[in-house]
Amino acid sequence: MIGIVLAGGQSRRFGSPKWQARYKDASFEERARNILATTTETQWSVVPAGQSTTAYQLEDDREWRGMGPIAGIVTVMRHVTSDWYAVCACDTPLVPASVYERLATERSDQPVIAYADNRIHPLIGLYPCSMLSKFEAALHRGERAVMPHLTEATIVSFEEQDWFKNVNTPNEYESLFGKEVK
Secondary structure (H helix, E strand, O other): OEEEEEOOOOOOOOOOOHHHOEEOOEEHHHHHHHHHOOOOOEEEEEEOOOOOOOOOEEEOOHHHOOOOHHHHHHHHHHHOOOOEEEEEEOOOOOOOHHHHHHHHHOOOOOOEEEEEOOEEEEEEEEEEOOHHHHHHHHHHOOOOOOHHHOOOOEEEEOOOOHHHOOOOOHHHHHHHOOOOOO
């Protein structure tokens, strides 16, 4: 399984690149890579165009730039061959590795997605390589969202709500420092 860290957003509400924000001595990108390292062979980050600084960072394929998370997933799927991909949005820094370990135990032949806080979290999940053609077709139609392609998915419920909180604004970032990962 290959890890995909989605770090390519424009961070408009945050005011600076979220993937570079730090929490507990690591950037959001580094935290996501470390979380995925327990269940994946290699971890690849998709970062904004012109900001790649390491060999494990990719930029969205030119044809899909600015097309959101689905473009990031497709970019890695096209460049790094695997049967499965674990996706982690970098702006969920409290997600522990145990989430991906549990998702991995639920794999069959369809996506495996986290559910918590009364909602599905499509950017915290596992995707089989068979999703590549569906995602590419969606991008060709101008679709940016992952959620519509999860009609057949295994949904795994988690009790802990804070693990899945997104950090999108400076206020959410400040409140993050009062949280602990168990």
